[in-house]
Amino acid sequence: MTMKSLLVEKIVETEILGDRGFLDVKGRIYTFLNPVSYLQAMAHQELFSGFDGIFADGSLLVAAIRVVYGKRVTRRSCDMTSIGRQLLEISSQTGRSIYYVASNQDEVEESVAMFKQSFPNVQIIGFRNGYFANEKEMDVEAQHIVQLNPDYLVVGMGAVKQEEFLMRVKNAGYHGVGLTCGGFIHQTAHKDIDYYPKWADRFNVRFLYRMWKEPYTIRRYLKATFLFPCCFIWERFGFHD
Numbered sequence: 001m002t003m004k005s006l007l008v009e010k011i012v013e014t015e016i017l018g019d020r021g022f023l024d025v026k027g028r029i030y031t032f033l034n035p036v037s038y039l040q041a042m043a044h045q046e047l048f049s050g051f052d053g054i055f056a057d058g059s060l061l062v063a064a065i066r067v068v069y070g071k072r073v074t075r076r077s078c079d080m081t082s083i084g085r086q087l088l089e090i091s092s093q094t095g096r097s098i099y100y101v102a103s104n105q106d107e108v109e110e111s112v113a114m115f116k117q118s119f120p121n122v123q124i125i126g127f128r129n130g131y132f133a134n135e136k137e138m139d140v141e142a143q144h145i146v147q148l149n150p151d152y153l154v155v156g157m158g159a160v161k162q163e164e165f166l167m168r169v170k171n172a173g174y175h176g177v178g179l180t181c182g183g184f185i186h187q188t189a190h191k192d193i194d195y196y197p198k199w200a201d202r203f204n205v206r207f208l209y210r211m212w213k214e215p216y217t218i219r220r221y222l223k224a225t226f227l228f229p230c231c232f233i234w235e236r237f238g239f240h241d
Contacts, residue, residue, distance in 0.1 A: 005235050006045050007038065007054065008069055014053035015073045020086050022177075023152070028052035029166050029178035032078055035060050035224035037159035037182070039231055044160055050167060055083075057182070060224060068236050078154065078181035080194050087152055087179075092121040099145060100127040101165070102156030102181060107189035118193050125150055130157035130165075138165060142172040149176060156181040 011033070022030065030053040033041055038061060041048045048054060055076040056062050062075045078084045091098050102108050108127050115122055126148060132138045145153060146169065153169060153176055155162045162180040170178060 006049050007033065007041055008065055010049065010054045011056050011065065011073055012071045014055055017053060022053060023090060026177055027175050029170050030055065031163050031180040032057035032076065032182065033061065034058035035228035039228060040159045042231065047163055047167065064229065064232050068233060078179050079184040084181060084184055088115055088119045088122050091123050092119045095123055096151035097123045097125040098152045098154060099125060099148060099150035100154050100185065102130045102154065102185035103189065104131065105129040108185050110189040111185045114188060114193050138168060142169045145169050146173045151176050153178040154181050156183065156185050
């Protein structure tokens with residue numbers, strides 16, 4: 001089936017990287033799309049196409065790609081249910097370093113403290129919040145990260161902003177592995193290290209748990225339920241210039 005979406009094409013290509021082998025190849029950056037951020041990415045395809053890989057974050061997006069494109073991909077997320085945990089385990093076992101840029105200062109401090117408590121040998125060599133006053137402050141931080149050269153850089157600033165910043169760091173000369181993490185740090189700071197209970201992860205109903213835990217996300221998930229399928233199907237079968 002011929003692809004009509006650069007985003008889906010990138011997601012399908014990224015699938016061959018597997019669960020964690022891509023974490024060993026330096027000089028690459030990756031991001032994750034769920035149904036809501038997919039809608040935002042549609043308006044910034046040039047930015048997202050510059051990433052070395054895009055993972056499908058969310059069972060709805062995985063199902064949509066299977067039904068509409070006939071392609072099977074695996075749900076992966078940079079949180080404790082998936083790659084976020086793998087990073088902490090790898091760092092603890094190998095001594096590879098991690099740097100976080102995410103959420104507000106209190107939340108990133110709380111999350112880092114929790115990571116260190118749960119993974120005593122983890123090498124977190126720095127962190128800061130994801131709020132910048134201006135472009136100059138972003139450039140200064142990008143240069144700081146390049147000089148520090150962590151093995152892994154994890155950025156959580158919300159869709160598009162986090163991708164723009166991660167691309168800025170790569171363009172500044174960063175040679176490690178960069179990943180976006182969305183609301184991972186925010187979620188971790190407000191609970192224990194495992195935000196989702198095992199039953200929610202096992203039965204792929206993480207969105208139901210989050211709607212109950214964080215009611216402000218209901219509008220977001222309604223958008224994913226109704227708007228995303230329409231746009232996704234139109235992108236595949238609609239008329240294109």
